[in-house]
Each structure stands twice: as structure tokens, then as C-alpha cells.
Amino acid sequence: xxxxxxxxxxxxxxxxxxxxxxxxxxxxxxxxxxxxxxxxxxxxxxxxxxxxxxxxxxxxxxxxxxxxxxxxxxxxxxxxxxxxxxxxxxxxxxxxxxxxxxxxxxxxxxxxxxxxxxxxxxxxxxxxxxxxxxxxxxxxxxxxxxxxxxxxxxxxxxxxxxxxxxxxxxxxxxxxxxxxxxxxxxxxxxxxxxxxxxxxxxxxxxxxxxxxxxxxxxxxxxxxxxxxxxxxxxxxxxxxxxxxxxxxxxxxxxxxxxxxxxxxxxxxxxxxxxxxxxxxxxxxxxxxxxxxxxxxxxxxxxxxxxxxxxxxxxxxxxxxxxxxxxxxxxxxxxxxxxxxxxxxxxxxxxxxxxxxxxxxxxxxxxxxxxxxxxxxxxxxxxxxxxxxxxxxxxxxxxxxxxxxxxxxxxxxxxxxxxxxxxxxxxxxxxxxxxxxxxxxxxxxxxxxxxxxxxxxxxxxxxxxxxxxxxxxxxxxxxxxxxxxx
Numbered sequence: 001x002x003x004x005x006x007x008x009x010x011x012x013x014x015x016x017x018x019x020x021x022x023x024x025x026x027x028x029x030x031x032x033x034x035x036x037x038x039x040x041x042x043x044x045x046x047x048x049x050x051x052x053x054x055x056x057x058x059x060x061x062x063x064x065x066x067x068x069x070x071x072x073x074x075x076x077x078x079x080x081x082x083x084x085x086x087x088x089x090x091x092x093x094x095x096x097x098x099x100x101x102x103x104x105x106x107x108x109x110x111x112x113x114x115x116x117x118x119x120x121x122x123x124x125x126x127x128x129x130x131x132x133x134x135x136x137x138x139x140x141x142x143x144x145x146x147x148x149x150x151x152x153x154x155x156x157x158x159x160x161x162x163x164x165x166x167x168x169x170x171x172x173x174x175x176x177x178x179x180x181x182x183x184x185x186x187x188x189x190x191x192x193x194x195x196x197x198x199x200x201x202x203x204x205x206x207x208x209x210x211x212x213x214x215x216x217x218x219x220x221x222x223x224x225x226x227x228x229x230x231x232x233x234x235x236x237x238x239x240x241x242x243x244x245x246x247x248x249x250x251x252x253x254x255x256x257x258x259x260x261x262x263x264x265x266x267x268x269x270x271x272x273x274x275x276x277x278x279x280x281x282x283x284x285x286x287x288x289x290x291x292x293x294x295x296x297x298x299x300x301x302x303x304x305x306x307x308x309x310x311x312x313x314x315x316x317x318x319x320x321x322x323x324x325x326x327x328x329x330x331x332x333x334x335x336x337x338x339x340x341x342x343x344x345x346x347x348x349x350x351x352x353x354x355x356x357x358x359x360x361x362x363x364x365x366x367x368x369x370x371x372x373x374x375x376x377x378x379x380x381x382x383x384x385x386x387x388x389x390x391x392x393x394x395x396x397x398x399x400x401x402x403x404x405x406x407x408x409x410x411x412x413x414x415x416x417x418x419x420x421x422x423x424x425x426x427x428x429x430x431x432x433x434x435x436x437x438x439x440x441x442x443x444x445x446x447x448x449x450x451x452x453x454x455x456x457x458x459x460x461x462x463x464x465x466x467x468x469x470x471x472x473x474x475x476x477x478x479x480x481x482x483x484x485x
Contacts, residue, residue, distance in 0.1 A: 006107035012057050012070045016113070018098035019076060020049045026094040039087040046116065052079050053114040058125055059102035060133040065145065067126035067133075068100050069119070103133050127256035131285060134258060141293030143301060149262060149287065150392040153186040156249045157289070159264040159385035160242075161377040162274050163222075166215045170277065173213060174222055175238060176203040176378030178385040179249055183260070192393050195386050195400040196227075202245070203230045203378025206238060218375055225378040226371065226402035239278040250283050259286040266291045266329040266384050291388050292326050298391065300324065307335060310362050329384055330374050334362035336390050339399045371405030 023043060027034045034040045042048055055075055060067045080091050113119050137145040149155055158179040165171035178201040180193045190198065203225040210222055210232060223230065233241060250261035261283065265271045268290045275282065298304050300323050310331050312319040327335065367390055372379050382400070389397055 005110045007057060007110045009057060009059050009102040009104050009106075009108050011072050012059060012102060012108070013099045014071050014073060014076060015068045015098040015100060016054055016056050016071050016119075017046065017069070019071065019094070020046050022094040022097045023091075025096065037087075037089065039083050039089065042083070046119075050113055050115060050119055052082065053112055054079075056111055056113050056122065057108040058122060058129050059100065059104050059108065060129055061100040062103040063101065063144075065103075065130065065134060065137070067129040068098075069113070069122050069126070070100060070102075103137070131254075131256060131258055135285075135287055138262075138287045138289055139293070141290060141295075141297040143294070143298055143303065146289060146294055147392060149289075150182075152182075153191065154183045154260065155262045155287075156181045156183070156260055157262045157264050157385060157388065158246070158249055159381045159388070160271055161265060161380035161384065162271055163215075163220045163375065163377045164274065165209065165213050166217055167213075171209060171213060172206055172235070172238060172274065172278075173209050173215075173220060174203070174205050174377035175242060176225070176376070176381040177201065177245060178227075178378075178382040179245075180385060180389075181249070192396045193389065194398050195382070195389070196398070199227075199382065199385060201227055201378065201382055203228065203376070203381075204238060204241060205230050205232045206235050207232045208235045221373045221376045221379075224373045224376050224404070226369070226373070226376075226404050227378065227382050227400065228403065230378065239280055242275070242278070243280050246280070246282065250286065253283045254285045257285065259283045262287045262289055264289045264291060264385060264388055266332070266380070266387075267326075289388065291329070291332065291384055291391070294388070295332050295391060296324065296326055304335070308362065311360050329380060329387065330368060331360075331362050333368040333383060333387050333390075334364060334366040336367040336387065337394070338365065338367050339390070339394070339397050341399065367399065369400060369402055372402050 020043070024034075026032075027043075034043055042052070054071050056069050056071050058067060059070055076093060076097075080093070084090050111118065111122055113122065134145060138149065150157075156179060158177060160175070160177045162172055163174040165173055178199045180199055182193070185191060185193055185198055193199070205222045214220075246261070251259050253259070263282070263286055268288060272282075272288075295304070299307070299321070307321040309319045309321040309325065310327075367387070369383070372383065374380055374383070386400060
């Protein structure tokens with residue numbers, strides 16, 4: 001197998017073993033006593049069939065994802081021509097040869113298979129080819145590949161999010177994660193996952209920057225984590241924390257088998273770059289899901305219906321969403337229908353809060369939880385995993401009930417029904433809402449603090465010697481408990 005060249009995979013679509021199998025079937029159907037013919041020894045075994053010296057490459061099928069050793073139609077024609085020239089008999093092309101459509105578009109290594117040992121060596125590389133193609137398909141957001149991952153119920157999906165300083169991209173302000181261990185839940189008879197009970201989650205704030213570094217263009221909200229307690233950690237320890245969480249959820253690295261851990265984020269390229277800078281080691285066999293790419297692929301395939309473009313639409317002039325456009329995480333959630341509360345469960349108190357409608361946002365809340373501020377890394381990671389679950393399994397998924405609610409921006413702009421849905425007709429409430437935002441506590445945090453909304457306020461943000469530290473958890477909220485009944 002050392003003598004090889006690079007070839008374009010286009011046109012390489014006939015499974016080599018299927019060529020042999022198809023001819024044996026053809027002989028049987030037409031009562032041809034191939035074993036009595038002068039050329040019959042070429043079909044006595046697959047190894048004899050390979051003695052012709054077949055050019056072959058390995059590819060994966062674009063639909064099934066399975067790997068194959070394939071040859072070209074011209075090579076089959078050359079084989080038939082050889083029989084006619086050497087033995088004086090004409091054989092037609094056999095029907096029912098398995099054809100595949102190569103997923104790969106880059107050049108492949110060409111091998112010449114003339115014996116069974118060479119074929120076995122090529123065959124042993126097929127699992128690695130499947131894994132390599134699967135990683136590309138999942139990263140590109142291919143709906144079928146991602147849906148099969150979720151339907152297998154044997155993976156752990158880990159959603160992550162970073163918040164970085166706008167002035168210095170090397171300064172990490174926050175990190176949050178949410179994970180669901182599907183195999184653990186399925187074995188316990190709990191499916192689909194319940195976000196509140198089954199998501200393992202956490203939120204870390206870097207102590208050196210908290211209340212000191214403030215983003216202006218995209219303000220962060222470090223103290224507004226809605227699904228648990230935040231933890232303040234030293235900057236130097238954050239990579240160790242992230243590495244430990246990834247290691248606790250992943251399986252061993254392998255060249256042939258996909259990792260049980262699937263990494264999830266919305267616009268994940270930036271997160272991967274940051275983890276590389278922090279020297280965090282990721283398993284090479286880990287699959288990566290970008291919810292932005294996944295949703296975009298679903299929309300391009302027609303699975304999400306007609307939508308407004310939240311950025312191009314204006315009052316009285318709605319614009320349809322163009323194929324290839326990308327939604328922000330909040331708009332993705334707003335575009336999904338809100339799940340109904342579980343049977344026997346009271347409505348989520350957050351749903352009673354005013355629903356914001358503003359420029360650049362879909363005019364309905366959809367599955368977005370009122371009272372949950374985005375650009376808090378813990379909230380973003382939790383809602384990213386929740387959004388992925390809604391895209392994959394909307395039926396039976398329950399809406400989360402935030403433990404702590406931030407003061408919502410009550411955009412008072414009226415909305416009007418248009419042919420493409422509800423659209424805001426003004427933004428008069430925007431200035432008033434921002435002017436009314438109050439800071440909580442000692443005014444040291446630059447993020448809006450909670451106010452009395454008739455729901456429990458978040459605990460005091462004191463950590464590391466600050467007042468109010470007695471109510472803050474000292475451990476990571478582990479989650480993924482199994483809800484019974």
C-alpha cells in the first residue's frame with residue numbers, strides 16, 4: 001500500500017466487493033455455469049477476483065455515512081475487456097452493483113488492490129474514515145448526522161460559553177457550561193431530559209476582572225446567572241477548571257471511535273480559539289456541534305418555515321429571512337415555539353414578566369425565558385443546550401424555570417400583525433427603560449441588579465470575603481438528577 005497517488009473522488013462510486021457479489025448474483029439469476037467457463041477461476045473467490053489489480057480508494061457515503069472501498073466504472077469496463085481479450089467471451093455489466101455518492105471532496109489516496117491482504121489493510125482504515133467524515137458533517141451542522149447523534153441517546157452534550165474583554169481578547173471575564181449525559185438518563189428511564197433537573201451546570205467569574213473590566217458594545221452581566229450560583233475563581237485556575245470538567249465527561253481518545261463527549265456552542269470557532277490559547281486539551285475524536293450552523297442548515301433545508309429577518313425588517317416593511325443567514329442565540333430561541341408546562345406543574349413565574357420587543361429581535365419571546373439575561377456565560381451555555389434540545393426533540397421538552405430573574409427591559413413599543421408575523425411599530429420605550437435601570441447593592445457592579453418583581457431576588461453577590469458570601473455555594477452544581485414520576 002506504499003505506492004499511491006492522489007485522485008479526485010468524483011466518479012469513484014462502485015463498491016469493490018459489491019462488484020464481485022453482483023456478478024455472482026447475475027450468474028445465478030441467468031443460470032450461467034460460471035464454474036465451467038475458462039474465466040470461471042476469476043470468480044471462484046474474492047481473492048481471485050482481486051488478482052485483476054483493481055484501482056481503489058476509500059470514501060464515505062454522503063447519505064448513510066458508511067465507509068466503502070470503491071472503484072470506477074472504467075475499471076469495471078477494463079476487467080470485462082480483459083475477459084473478452086483473453087478468453088474470447090463477452091460479459092455484460094452486472095446490475096445491482098452498490099453505488100455510493102462520496103462525501104469527500106478533497107483528493108484521496110489511490111491504492112492498487114491485487115490481493116486479499118492489501119484489501120484487508122484498506123478495510124481496516126474504514127472506521128477512521130467514518131470518524132473523520134462524521135466530525136466534518138457534525139461541525140458543518142448536517143441535520144441528519146446531528147439528529148442521529150441525539151437519537152442514539154449515548155452521548156454527553158456539553159454546551160460552553162466564554163465572555164471576553166472587548167479591549168483585550170486574552171482576558172476571559174466569565175465561563176459557563178451546561179451538560180446532559182444522555183446515556184445515564186436513558187438507562188434510568190428518564191427521557192427526554194428535563195433541563196432543570198437533568199442539566200449539569202456551572203458559572204465561573206474571573207476574580208481579577210469582576211466589577212473592573214466592563215464591555216461597552218456588548219455589556220456582560222456577571223451577577224445575573226439565573227440557573228444556580230456563580231463562583232468566583234482566580235484567572236490562573238480557570239483553565240484547570242475547564243480541563244477538569246471536560247475530562248470528567250469525555251471518554252478515551254481514539255482514531256476509530258467517536259468520543260462520548262459532544263462539544264456544543266453557538267458560533268463555536270471563537271470558543272475553540274480561546275481554549276487553544278488557554279492550552280486546554282480536547283480529545284481528537286470529539287464531535288463539535290455549532291448550534292448556529294445547525295439551525296442555519298435546518299432553515300436552508302426548509303425545516304423551519306418562513307421567518308422574518310430581525311435585522312433587516314423595519315416597522316411596516318417586513319423582510320423575509322434569506323437562506324444562509326445566521327441567527328443569534330436569543331433570536332434562535334425566540335424563533336422556536338415555547339414548550340407547554342409539564343402536566344400538573346404550575347406555569348413558569350418568569351412567563352408573567354413583560355415580554356421585550358426591540359430592534360434586531362424577533363417580536364415574540366418564543367422559547368426564550370423572560371427574566372434571563374443573555375451575555376452571562378452561564379445563562380448562554382444553559383440556553384444553548386436547551387435550544388439544541390428544542391431543535392432536536394421539541395415534543396416533551398419542558399421549559400426551564402429560572403431560579404433568579406433579572407429585571408427585564410420592558411420595551412413598550414407596540415406591535416402590529418403583518419403578513420409575515422408580528423412586527424414592532426415603534427421603540428419609544430427603549431430610552432425610558434435604559435434610563436430606569438437601577439444598580440443593585442453597593443453600586444460596584446456595572447451590571448444591572450435585580451429589583452423587586454414579585455419573585456425571589458438573586459442572593460447577594462458577595463464572594464471572596466465580600467458581604468453575603470454565606471449563601472453562595474462552595475461547589476459546582478452537578479445537576480443531571482433523574483426526575484421520578
